[in-house]
Amino acid sequence: MKCPVCKEPMIVLELNQVEIDYCHQCEGIWLDSGELDLLLEGSKDKENVIASLSKKANINEKKIKCPLCRKKMDKIKTDYIETIILDKCVKGEGLWFNKNELHKVLLAGNLNTNNPVFQQLKSIFEYKFKKN
Amino acid sequence: MWELIKANQRKSQILFVMMGLCLITLGYLIGSAYFGAAEGGLIGILLATILWLALSLVSYFAGSSIILSVSNAKEVTPEVHSQLFNVVEEMKIAAGLSKMPKVYIINAEAPNAFATGNSPENCAIAVTAGLLAKLNRDELQGVVAHEVSHITNRDIRFVTFAGVMIGAIVLISDLFLRGFFYSGGSSKRYNNKSSGGGQAQLIIFVFAILFAILAPILARLLYFAISRKREYLADASATRLTRYPEGLASALEKISQSSEELPTANKVTAPMYIINPLKRKGMKISDLTSTHPPISERIRILRSMAGNYNYQDYQKAYSNVKRTTAKIIPDSELAKVITHVPVASAITRSTPISAKAHQRNLGDIMMAVNNYSFIKCDCGLKMKIPPGFAKKEVICPKCGKMNHVISS
Numbered sequence: 001m002k003c004p005v006c007k008e009p010m011i012v013l014e015l016n017q018v019e020i021d022y023c024h025q026c027e028g029i030w031l032d033s034g035e036l037d038l039l040l041e042g043s044k045d046k047e048n049v050i051a052s053l054s055k056k057a058n059i060n061e062k063k064i065k066c067p068l069c070r071k072k073m074d075k076i077k078t079d080y081i082e083t084i085i086l087d088k089c090v091k092g093e094g095l096w097f098n099k100n101e102l103h104k105v106l107l108a109g110n111l112n113t114n115n116p117v118f119q120q121l122k123s124i125f126e127y128k129f130k131k132n
Numbered sequence: 133m134w135e136l137i138k139a140n141q142r143k144s145q146i147l148f149v150m151m152g153l154c155l156i157t158l159g160y161l162i163g164s165a166y167f168g169a170a171e172g173g174l175i176g177i178l179l180a181t182i183l184w185l186a187l188s189l190v191s192y193f194a195g196s197s198i199i200l201s202v203s204n205a206k207e208v209t210p211e212v213h214s215q216l217f218n219v220v221e222e223m224k225i226a227a228g229l230s231k232m233p234k235v236y237i238i239n240a241e242a243p244n245a246f247a248t249g250n251s252p253e254n255c256a257i258a259v260t261a262g263l264l265a266k267l268n269r270d271e272l273q274g275v276v277a278h279e280v281s282h283i284t285n286r287d288i289r290f291v292t293f294a295g296v297m298i299g300a301i302v303l304i305s306d307l308f309l310r311g312f313f314y315s316g317g318s319s320k321r322y323n324n325k326s327s328g329g330g331q332a333q334l335i336i337f338v339f340a341i342l343f344a345i346l347a348p349i350l351a352r353l354l355y356f357a358i359s360r361k362r363e364y365l366a367d368a369s370a371t372r373l374t375r376y377p378e379g380l381a382s383a384l385e386k387i388s389q390s391s392e393e394l395p396t397a398n399k400v401t402a403p404m405y406i407i408n409p410l411k412r413k414g415m416k417i418s419d420l421t422s423t424h425p426p427i428s429e430r431i432r433i434l435r436s437m438a439g440n441y442n443y444q445d446y447q448k449a450y451s452n453v454k455r456t457t458a459k460i461i462p463d464s465e466l467a468k469v470i471t472h473v474p475v476a477s478a479i480t481r482s483t484p485i486s487a488k489a490h491q492r493n494l495g496d497i498m499m500a501v502n503n504y505s506f507i508k509c510d511c512g513l514k515m516k517i518p519p520g521f522a523k524k525e526v527i528c529p530k531c532g533k534m535n536h537v538i539s540s
Contacts, residue, residue: 001518011526012499012516019492024526034491124513127532 003028004064004073004087004096013124020124021067027099030067033092052078053095057085068093135464137286140362144290147358151297151351155180158301158347161340162308165333184300191296196248196256199292199404203246204396205236205258212500213237213264219273220257223280226373233257233283237501241494242392243267246404247279247288255283261501262392265494267383274370274380275387278406281369287362291404294355301351305344312341359403360425364460367430368446375441381434388427429453442469507535 001010003023010021010030021030037050057077066073066089073087073096084104087096156177163176191198210217217235224232229252236258238244243263249255257279259272267275282288371377387407397409407427436449444466451457496516500506503519511531525534 009518009520009522011518011521012495012504013529014492014514014516019495022529024523024529027529123530125529127528127530 001030001067004030004067005098010067018124020121029097030094031097032068032094033089035094053086053088055079059085061085063087064096066091066093067096135462137284139462140285140287140290140365143358143361144286144294147294147354148297150354151294151301152184154347154351154354155184155297155301155304158304158343161336161343162304165337165340168333180300180304183304184297187296187300188293191292192250195292195296196250196254196288199248199401200236200256200258202396203238203258203401204240205238205256206501207234207256208237208501213497215269216259216264216272216276219269219276220280223273223276223373226277227280227284229280229283233280237261237264237497238394238396239498239501240392240394240396242394242409243387243390244394244397244409245275245279245406246401247282248292248404249283249288250292251289252283252286255288257283260394261494261497262390263387264497265490266386266390270374270376270379271383271386273374274376274383275406277370277373278366278380280373281366282362285362285365285369287366288404290362291359294358295401295403298348298351298355302348305348308340308344355403361460363425363430364433364450367434368443368450368461371434371437371441371446372443377434377437377439377441381431384427384431384434388431444469505538507537509533509535 001021002008003010003026005028006023006025008023008025010023013020013022018035020035021032022028023030053076055077057075059075061075063072063075064087065071069089069091071090073089076086076088078084078086084101086101087098089095159176159178159180160173161176163179164170164173166172167175208216216237220233220235231253233247233249234256236256238258238260240260241262243260243266245257245259245263247255247257257276259275263275264272282291367380370380374380384407394405394409397405402408433446433449433453436452437445443461447459447461447466450460499516505517505519507515507517507526509515509528509531510533511528513528513530515526515528515535517526517537521537524537526537527533528535
């Protein structure tokens with residue numbers, strides 16, 4: 001799979017049985033729709049988080065193409081914890097997090113320390129966060 | 133084993149002759165419809181036979197490679213999935229094959245498997261990544277044994293040839309029917325000499341149309357009848373090879389419970405798979421037209437063997453479940469008995485794996501097939517690097533260590 005932003009081949013990271021696609025160049029992250037479900041398994045906030053990922057955002061950010069289906073992705077706005085603009089595949093293949101977007105999600109996730117998703121992702125990117 | 137192969141070959145020959153008759157009648161009727169009964173029929177027969185021979189030659193020499201590439205199967209080395217290779221090798225030895233079959237993995241989530249090739253010396257077994265991720269070793273062994281049985285029972289060649297013959301029949305009928313309807317249904321420009329001849333010609337034409345519609349259906353029914361029987365037989369041989377009917381039974385159960393469709397399977401390749409890869413929604417498949425026997429029945433037969441694995445046990449279970457006296461295994465084979473040696477609980481039941489672990493297993497197999505390289509950083513983070521990755525080193529995002537990329 002190629003990074004939708006810088007077109008570099010993406011590597012796959014795995015920790016505690018969780019697998020995510022990661023671009024080592026721009027540090028963006030791709031989550032398959034199924035992966036997000038798996039990540040959220042057992043979380044009380046699962047329904048809320050997924051539901052919050054459906055609002056379309058009316059902004060003029062450059063649209064990027066889905067790495068799987070090659071269609072232009074929708075910009076969506078999630079205000080579950082903090083307002084963040086993400087890219088979502090129109091066919092529902094998955095979600096794209098730019099470098100800073102993920103950072104924001106994770107920082108916001110700190111407020112909600114019980115959420116296993118944020119904990120997990122934070123642990124994978126420990127080094128990157130210390131640097132930022 | 134030889135008796136079984138012979139019985140299979142006899143059945144195949146009968147079927148072949150009947151399908152061949154279908155083809156020849158079709159050729160004759162169409163030929164005489166277009167060019168007149170006398171010489172037209174012969175021309176038709178000749179053309180139909182030539183078409184079938186040409187297709188057969190292609191399928192004999194390139195059939196399995198066409199099928200494998202159509203199914204998106206990739207040949208793999210033991211490093212990709214050593215367990216699969218071990219199991220295939222075990223079954224190869226158990227079945228007495230002289231050469232190791234080539235092993236292919238299909239990049240698909242739906243669990244399924246098939247064997248192909250034109251002889252036991254030149255054959256291949258293909259399994260999907262989903263099958264490898266879902267089954268434990270005993271179950272995988274059951275499936276591989278079933279496929280190896282198709283090879284030793286000479287089913288694979290039969291499936292290829294019969295498939296090609298159906299293909300030829302369908303092609304001819306289709307050409308004829310389309311040509312007929314698009315030319316406005318007129319045969320006058322071909323034969324317009326006498327009005328009396330025209331009448332006879334009309335009757336032949338009607339027959340030709342009817343037969344062109346019926347022949348593909350007839351050929352398929354013949355094919356299905358035999359391919360269903362072959363599935364039972366392969367199950368019987370598989371339990372003899374593994375001496376553990378429950379392995380195959382629980383594999384079939386797991387495979388049938390999956391809801392994924394196999395996107396690369398089509399009508400021609402469907403009969404080759406261990407279970408029908410094309411799932412029709414909302415429709416009960418009639419027994420007459422399905423390529424495979426009902427799975428629940430196959431499982432019931434295997435389970436009612438109660439841990440025995442001889443042909444006579446399978447035959448008995450088959451008769452009990454199906455409530456028939458029909459023989460699927462020849463008497464001389466039934467007499468051959470392997471004495472039951474109780475295995476000191478060598479079978480370990482694996483605990484059911486979580487959805488997460490399952491998805492990861494599946495992903496790992498698919499990535500290994502596609503030449504990904506795997507790096508494990510000292511901090512415990514696993515990185516999977518795609519084959520197109522240009523850099524020599526990659527920073528671990530968890531601990532910041534530089535990891536060397538081993539290009540595959």
